[in-house]
Amino acid sequence: MTTIDRPRLARLIQRERASYLERHPRSHAAFRAALPHLLGGVPMTWMGKWSGGFPLHLERASGNRVVDLDGLSYVDFALGDTGAMAGHSPPAVIAALRERAERGLTTMLPTEDAAWVGAELARRFGLPLWSFTLTATDANRWALRLARMVTGRPRVLCFSYCYHGSVDETVAVRGPAGETLPRPGSVGPQVDPALTTRVAEWNDLASVERALAPGDVAVIITEPALTNIGIVLPEPGFLAGLRALADAAGTLLLLDETHTLSAGPGGMTGELGLAPDLLTIGKAIGGGIPTGAYGLSAAVAERIRAHRDADLVDVGGVGGTLAGNALAMAAMRATLGEVLTAEAFRRMTALALRFAEGVERTIAAHALPWSISRLGARAEYRFARPAPRNGSEAARAGDEALDEYLHLYLANRGVLITRFHNMALCCPATTAADVELHDELFAAAVGELCARG
Ligand SMILES: Cc1ncc(COP(=O)(O)O)c(C=O)c1O
Missing domain, CATH: 3.40.640.10 (Type I PLP-dependent aspartate aminotransferase-like (Major domain))
Structure with a gap:
């Protein structure tokens, strides 16, 4: 099994943080402007749990697309941590x-x-x-x-x-x-x-x-x-x-x-x-x-x-x-x-299955001790293999640095997953092309992490 090169991971996180800061001047300014009067600089403290030091600020969202204040568009697999399972503003x-x-x-x-x-x-x-x-x-x-x-x-x-x-x-x-x-x-x-x-x-x-x-x-x-x-x-x-x-x-x-x-x-x-x-x-x-x-x-x-x-x-x-x-x-x-009809669930589930298969291919290609679990339209990767059997094992498999790296790598390239334990959800507007984009980016992120030398 491959072990993670921690100094390399730390360098990659630094690189991704710098890129995130550079790409989001307006979100950063909005965050700083909010700091004096919002606890943690955000309307709800959990919004502060965001890789890169400050959250993207929302300009608009529709279907499975989110556009931030800097005008950048994202394929959204976070979907409001389930609140937007129906897609944004259906x-x-x-x-x-x-x-x-x-x-x-x-x-x-x-x-x-x-x-x-x-x-x-x-x-x-x-x-x-x-x-x-x-x-x-x-x-x-x-x-x-x-x-x-x-x-x-x-x-x-x-x-x-x-x-x-x-x-x-x-x-x-x-x-x-x-x-x-x-x-x-x-x-x-x-x-x-x-x-x-x-x-x-x-x-x-x-x-x-x-x-x-x-x-x-x-x-x-x-x-x-x-x-x-x-x-x-x-x-x-x-x-x-x-x-x-x-x-x-x-x-x-x-x-x-x-x-x-x-x-x-x-x-x-x-x-x-x-x-x-x-x-x-x-x-x-x-x-x-x-x-x-x-x-x-x-x-x-x-x-x-x-x-x-x-x-x-x-x-x-x-x-x-x-x-x-x-x-x-x-x-x-x-x-x-x-x-959220039966037909919509059938399509969402088929896409989540493809999502999980793509992640599994990358995990296997690099012999990583990670797993992906899926429940219908929802999938999450976890840094343990076999997948944890209970909450305590799952808590021990948490890895904040890997979470941050993967979240930031994807966000910097136009894909959002939930910052909480890297959840991905498919909604009625998700397409096969969206899933393929995640596949490619996940494979690239892991490839850089596991590269020799
Ligand atoms: C299983 C479960 N129950 C309840 C809640 C609470 O939902 P809310 O924050 O809308 O009250 C959550 C939130 O993530 C949840 O995951």
């Missing part, structure tokens, strides 16, 4: 938004779009009842509250290095003795996560069984494949085992399909016929407009209704003023009805 969504925007944005009144979207989510995911939020984080928070209420249990089980948004209970990892620790870098936790959470290891049913054994876990919250520490796929039998262990322990199973929607129109739940008690989703389903949703099984809904004292309509801890607003509902209806 015409059907823009038309629905225009039409809605002129007739009231948020009124505290339902629109007919809401029932259509609820029925469509039920058709795709198999859960009959839905409620809406502004983000996937909110959907998870509220679903956890409901799960605690109906089970009367205090704890949550999540997987090491999972990510479900800024949900306090899940910003946790598993310590060496199986204990719950705050995730490294966790910002001012509300309470010690050991009080709220047990952490198991992905693909390790024995660790799940141990965590459930005391009988105090309300709900297992997980993505059906981990997607926020690279993609870590479930091994055969793991998801069925989770379902069986949850049932045996009287614990609910919550699947977060926010990213795994990439697997198909009904996410992995639809593709694999999974049967969660609760399901959360967000990002992509609004076509770029903030939104989220949670779905409930009939049994869970019945148990919620039995809690007549629960204040679900005012200040009981589940709710948001703009949740379910008319604009977001119109965006979801157009996105699900006209853009």
Whole structure:
């Protein structure tokens, strides 16, 4: 196996940083102008996680193309880290938004779009009842509250290095003795996560069984494949085992399909016929407009209704003023009805397959100890071979210098991938030529890295 020549990598990063700075004077100036009044110089601190010292600033985006302030155009595989899975400003969504925007944005009144979207989510995911939020984080928070209420249990089980948004209970990892620790870098936790959470290891049913054994876990919250520490796929039998262990322990199973929607129109739940008690989703389903949703099984809904004292309509801890607003509902209806269709998923998935095959060819040609994992329309490379089996292994395979080099190399030549763990996603506007461009650039970047002398 080839080992990376670290001094060479450092030199290449310096070269790419210099080129990035030279190519983006206007983005750089905009960043510096924002520094006095924006925390970290950006409207949301994670936008600062960008190779080259400052982020590109957006001028416009359409389909799978982004144009920056310096007038440079990019093929976008980052797609707003899934928020733009439908492509940027898809015409059907823009038309629905225009039409809605002129007739009231948020009124505290339902629109007919809401029932259509609820029925469509039920058709795709198999859960009959839905409620809406502004983000996937909110959907998870509220679903956890409901799960605690109906089970009367205090704890949550999540997987090491999972990510479900800024949900306090899940910003946790598993310590060496199986204990719950705050995730490294966790910002001012509300309470010690050991009080709220047990952490198991992905693909390790024995660790799940141990965590459930005391009988105090309300709900297992997980993505059906981990997607926020690279993609870590479930091994055969793991998801069925989770379902069986949850049932045996009287614990609910919550699947977060926010990213795994990439697997198909009904996410992995639809593709694999999974049967969660609760399901959360967000990002992509609004076509770029903030939104989220949670779905409930009939049994869970019945148990919620039995809690007549629960204040679900005012200040009981589940709710948001703009949740379910008319604009977001119109965006979801157009996105699900006209853009992220079964046919679109077929094309997106075929392109992601080609993307992964191209990366695999380059990895093999250089005998690198890297791997690429794919989930439908989404693919990510990871610096470990075989691919990591769980979150802790995947975290150990992280390599900040390689991430930066590959991200910058591609960005300097007109291709964007997500800066978070180098995710690439295909949208309905992605073409085979876009995938080939990535292939060529990835091969060239790796070729320079592995060149002799
Ligand atoms: C699986 C999963 N759930 C929830 C979230 C949170 O989404 P949001 O930031 O829209 O609240 C994310 C964000 O990346 C996610 O990956």
